[in-house]
Amino acid sequence: MDAHIVVDRGTFRLDVSLRIEPGQVVALLGPNGAGKTTALRALAGLQPLTAGHITVDGVDLDRPDLRRYVPPERRPIGVVFQDYLLFPHLSALDNVAFGPRRHGVDRRAARDQAADWLARVGLAEHARRKPRQLSGGQAQRVALARALAVHPALLLLDEPLAALDARTRLDTRAELQRHLAEHRGAALLVTHDPLDALVLADRLVIVEDGRVVQEGDAAAITAQPRTDYVARLVGLNLYRGRADGHTVVVGDGFALAAADRLDGDAFVVFRPSAVALHPHRPDGSPRNTWAATVTGVQRHGDNLRIQLSGPITAAADVTPAAAAHLRLSPGQQVWAAVKATETRAYPA
Template identity: 65%
Template sequence: MTDTRVGEALEGLDARLVVRRGDFHLDVTLTAAPGDVVALLGPNGAGKTTALRALAGLTPLTDGHLRLDGASLERTAPEHRPVGVVFQDYLLFPHLTALDNVAFGPRCQGASKAEARARAAEWLDRMGLTDHAAARPRRLSGGQAQRVALARALATRPRLLLLDEPLAALDARTRLEVRAQLRRHLAEFEAVAVLVTHDPLDAMVLADRLVVVEHGQVVQEGTPGDIARHPRTDYIAHLVGLNLYRGTAEGHTVRTAEGPTITTTEDLTGPVFVAFPPSAVTLHRDRPTGSSARNLWRCEVSGLETHGDQIRAALTGELPLAADLTTVAAAELDLRPGAPVWATVKAAQTHAYPA
């Protein structure tokens, strides 16, 4: 990310969000340049929405700072912040048309009725909603309502756009289409956008950078590709679909915290993570002989579930792991909970990296 400076003021977002409420403690640092799309990703209760509300001014900071384009916002009322918000349920005014919903923000900023409606019409046109300008929210589909809410947020010309689970209210088919449209609009947005989601696909597709929050703290941040290749917590590994272990490396051998060793192609020393996809695991009912796989563990099937067009087997035993196999392979192995199996993984299909 390249810093853009006007005088000595850093453009974009510079925030440390500290919020203490009872036993919950949020302490998250966020920086972003104009044009950046940052996704806050994490499990329920991690603090994502609290962080978003703090950015919007809806939850006061206990400590820290919040600067946007060099200006401090901690003491600025929410309605006076150059911030646009798209809430999960959109919160459109039910008695107003789509046009007047979008015009509401510019009107609050002091624009004349004619000017506000002209700006609203322009945004509805950009969203492909000109034909729905006179429709009230109840007459709009979920995807159309989401675009009206986005237009309403953008019509105020915000320097910070906040999106709270913007696709969560959509069905799967609509979500695919709207995600593509939202990606295009975010790519054109010239200020900072912060997206809160628990959906890894939304985060990977829409964001330039991911900030993963667990228990109110940032546990990992980076590009989607980097985080997908180098998960550092079980939560992240589960999101990106990898088996993840922490251990100590001596050359090509990693002794895991669980006890067994994993052979890798990387030559490392010291604390490391080792990851491999469930598809890299091959299962056998009998101990294999003559296998080229360097890793072999005795396990037991603890559960089976459909995963896309495959079966995912959860395994316990020497090394807890997940394995993906076809329905035909699962039937041939006669897999069922409690069944003993041998799991193998080739060293070339593992990936080790410093912890």
């Protein structure tokens, strides 16, 4: 699949390029309003392009300059919508058989294919149930089977796990990973959940304000985020500044010592867990030390995440015991310290 998706909607313009090879899963991530759903709708044929092109298996599905547009039902594309959108009056079997029937397969053969797909997703015994009789995880698997039953060249998944509770989500994510690995076509996963993206996708594409701001495999993006959104996504404190050797000046002239030597525009990052908090200015080894004010305290896994203001804003992860010892609460003055060896810099 090769696409240059340009869609104008009022004052908002989506302009992204996507390329997905057969057998590859790409995750499209971004904050609300970034354009993720618009991109998916354009690929599915539900939102015509303003400009650009969508080409699947060498066939143009949407190309405004050539007045070429293929309607949704004729595209070699399967879609799993966030709310699944199963036909409420049809059984699970007939929901899955719907696609093959629309592609000209006779009723008996379509139902045989549907039964095979339901068996593949572990729902053979639920074939006669209506959607209202299925759990969230079961409905998701029926929707996936329905999308895969037409052997799509491109599979689109719109927040496929968002409607599930935590336990069901864990199990369903593992099943979805297996089915995506077996799918021979290209797949695009639209999600706001970094864990879904990291587990399911081969490559990540980050979209903000209708533009691609970063793309690459998970290792590259988690190691070197380039926007605040991506930094929050991967759990890092990120700053942009000017590097001179091992020093990066950020914000209003605050200098951070970094392990990496650079010159010129640079990003500098460190993990919240690398930030140590002290009631008084610490002595000894930390190269990066500053006075800060606690602006927020939230639970974060087994630790507490402390939001700090000061010459730089930062997040620090501390144990509940350390928070109790320091009596951390909003408005409290503390000293923050990060070792230079825990601080990484890379070119902006």
